[in-house]
Amino acid sequence: MKKLISTSLILISACTLAACGNSTQSSNSKKDRETISSLRKEASSLKKTQTESDSASEESNSSASNEADSVPFGETREFDSQDNTIKAKVAVISAQRITDKNEGLTADLMANYQQLKSFAIVSYKVTAITDIPAGTFDGANLTFLDSDKVKGMTSSNRDNGADGDLKAGESANYRIGVGFESASPELYVRIANVTWQGSME
Structure with a gap:
């Protein structure tokens, strides 16, 4: 003034x-x-x-x-679609380091991508606030990053945790295999503007 x-x-x-x-x-x-x-x-x-x-x-x-909300593994955050027709609570639970080449959720990554150096199975929980169509949280809307914030590669083999739609009030545990080009000690999982951080156990 x-x-x-x-x-x-x-x-x-x-x-x-x-x-x-x-x-x-x-x-x-x-x-x-x-x-x-x-x-x-x-x-x-x-x-x-x-x-x-x-x-x-x-x-x-x-x-x-526009700053992202950064939380540790285990924290729950609520998400909804732009038209508010789908609402859910999501929590990333853990990231289990995998070395076994026969592990089903990472076997395709280990066999086909020689540049990948570390592998993990990420577990996360989804609780439906509204009815949620099958496949909504199958991992396609998640981004996985290593310690250097380099994006990882996801396996096509996934444990979707639910056979069909999730009804309001129901929960399901999901698992997805991820591979990284570095031997990363930590892992970041991002959905929208929320990022979970934790160690590969």
């Missing part, structure tokens, strides 16, 4: 000088024009500074509102 008042005063001063300049002697006209030009430049600079400050403030507020 102070900057805006200062800008207005500078512009008024410039206009006043311009009006007076018409009645002064020619020897002072050049000096007046230089003063007016200087005042206009200062006013322009103040406007630019104010605009940049407002823009930075807006970006800061936007960034803060």
Whole structure:
């Protein structure tokens, strides 16, 4: 606000000088024009500074509102679809490190992707607040990241925990295999703007 008042005063001063300049002697006209030009430049600079400050403030507020909610394994968070027709509570339970090549939920990753160095089975629980169609939380809407926040690869073999739709009030435990290119000690699981963090056990 102070900057805006200062800008207005500078512009008024410039206009006043311009009006007076018409009645002064020619020897002072050049000096007046230089003063007016200087005042206009200062006013322009103040406007630019104010605009940049407002823009930075807006970006800061936007960034803060978009920050992800970070929680440890075991915490429960509630989610709903954009049209509010599907609502559920989700909790990532654990990440079990896998070394057995015969483990069904990671066998395809171990056999077909030589670049993957570590594997885990992630367990998570879904509790339906509204009826939830089968496959809604089969893992396709989850993102898995290693300690360096590099995205992992998910197995096509999954334990969906429920044979069909989840009715309101029902719960199901899901398991999904994940592979990473690094020997990551930790694992992040992200749904929407919520990220769970935990260790591979």
